[in-house]
Amino acid sequence: MESKTHVRFTLGKQSSLAPDPHNELVGVEEREDGEGIDPRVRLMYLTNEGDLEGIRELLDSGTDVNFRDIDGRTALHVAACQGSCDIVGFLLQQGAVVDPKDRWGSTPLADAIHYKNHDVIKLLEKHGAEPLMAPMHVKNAREVPEYEIDPKELDCTNSVDITKGTFRIALWRGIEVAVKKLEEDVISDEDKVRAFRDELALLQKIRHPNVVQFLGAVTQSSPMMILTEYLPKGDLCAFLKRKGALRTRTAVKFALDIARGMNYLHENKPEAIIHRDLEPSNILRDDSGHLKVADFGVSKLLRVTNRVKEDRPLICQDTSCRYVAPEVFRHEEYDTKVDVFSFALILQEMIEGCPPFHTKQEKEVPKSYAGKERPPFRAPAKRYAHGLKELIEECWSEKPAKRPTFRQIISRLDTIYDSLGQKRHWKVGPLMCFQNLEAVWKKDHSSLSSRRSSSRSTSSI
Structure with missing residues (x-):
């Protein structure tokens, strides 16, 4: 049974939801030492000090592990704030309630999340603690975003993974959709929640x-989810693994699809959208055989006059490094031209039939780019239409300013694509001409034979 006192414990870190815990309820007794006070309050004091043996003695003597001060705070709240993993574990073993709410509605888990005590977060979640609400939850119903989807509308009974366990197929209003889920066990990870928010903010802006x-999202309950159209033909990476090197005309057609999507993102107003993770696995194929750019998990919004920089150096375990521009790897400021660099590698891969530097380990590839190395051109020269190799080399230029924009890339690819069409007509032309002449000859020969036959019949009469 929980016990309470009129004393407020004020040492150490306070409730994550308290507006100003030291200035409320004037006249309430406050104690900031651990001597000569109620054993229950002393429990709070020893918890704040990290005195596990002292806590053990108090609990052995009968002190209530679930004692609450006047603000409804328990020793577990204090331990969670302080990040004392050993004490949190011990208090839970002694029967501490895992999810008590203080007067402001904060729980030990909410406090641990607020103070970024990740080991405590994991321990509390292991014992059944649940987040108070989704990180994007709003109290006013009028503030619920228009894109909000009721999770009850989603049928995930037969859902299967699409990629790396991140996307799953589900049914929504009679159609198959791709669902990106932020699992409950990572809601306490502020970096992942921030990435989720950013991706959602970007997807709302995009129509191309x-x-x-983008179809909608679940943000008012946990787990949070993003819904996008489902493209059953899979991604470009899997397609290239099956097909190998593509015909030049097909590769250029695909390159135009990618370039058009990327040009739309880069020319978005008032802020350009940098994808920053453009690679074959993030490019999907639709039913008509066209490509669509996807996965904006690490994308950035960019004011036209600005450059951006990663919060921390790139780690290859976090993302694929095989298509990352050297300035990102060197942890320098960058702009939209990082996507142009990645595009060049993808275009070359479609012609060559293998990933860039495929004989090197993933983590070694960006070092090669930073050292001014580029994947070799090994395919026969005829595979590279006039101007195509030069375009690739410009796109992966060491100096970002020398790389063309996607608007310029589209113009050049259109010219190359048209030239490939003309060559195709030239090759087919002579054969078709011969076939037409042959058909005319057969028709004339048949007509002549018919007239001769008719003439003979008349003569015999």
Whole structure:
């Protein structure tokens, strides 16, 4: 049974939801030492000090592990704030309630999340603690975003993974959709929640035939989810693994799809959108065979006059490094031209039939780019239409300013694509001409034979 006192414990870190815990309820007795006070309050004091043996003695003597001060705070709240993993574990073993709410509605888990005590977060979640609400929850019903989807509308009974366990197929209003889920066990990870928010903010802005279509999201309950159109033909990475090197005309057609989608993102107003993770696995194929750019988990919004920088150096375990521009790897400021660099590698891969520097380990590839190395051109020269190799080399230029924009890339690819069409007509032309002449000859020969036959019949009469 929980016990309470009129004393407020004020040492150490306070409730994550308290507006100003030291200035409320004037006249309430406050004690900031551990001597000569109620054993229950002393429990709070020893918890704050990290005195596990002292806590053990108090609990052995009968002190209530679930004692609350006047603000409804328990020793578990204090331990969670302080990040005392050993004490949190011991208090739970002694029967501490895992999710008590203080007068402001904060729980030990909420406090641990607020103070970024990750080991305590994991321990509390292991014992059944649950987040108070989704990180994007709003109290006023009028503030619920228009894109909000009721999770009850989602049928995930037969859902299967699409990629790396991040996306799953589900049914929503009679159609198959791709669902990106932020699992409950990572809601306490502020970096992942921030990335989720950023991706959602970007997807709401995007409407283009060569960019995956955003359908809605679940943000007012946990787990939070993002819904996009489901493209059953899979990604470009899997397609290239099956097909190998593509015909030049197909590769250029695909490159135009990618470039058009990326140009739309880069010319977005008032802020350009940098994808920053453009690679074959993030490019999807639709039913008509066209490509769509997808996965904006690490994308950035960029004011036209600004450059951006990663919060920390790139770690290859976090993302694929095989298509990352050297300035990102060197932890320098960058702009939209990082996507142009990645695009060059993808275009070359479609012609060559293998990933860039495929014989090197993933973590070694960005070092090669930073050292001014580029993947070799090994395919026969005829595979590279006039101007195509030069375009690739400009796109992966060491100096970002020398790389063309996607608007310029589209113009050049259109010219190359048209030239490939003309060559195709030239090759087919002579054969078709011969076939037409042959058909005319057969028709004339048949007509002549018919007239001769008719003439003979008349003569015999």
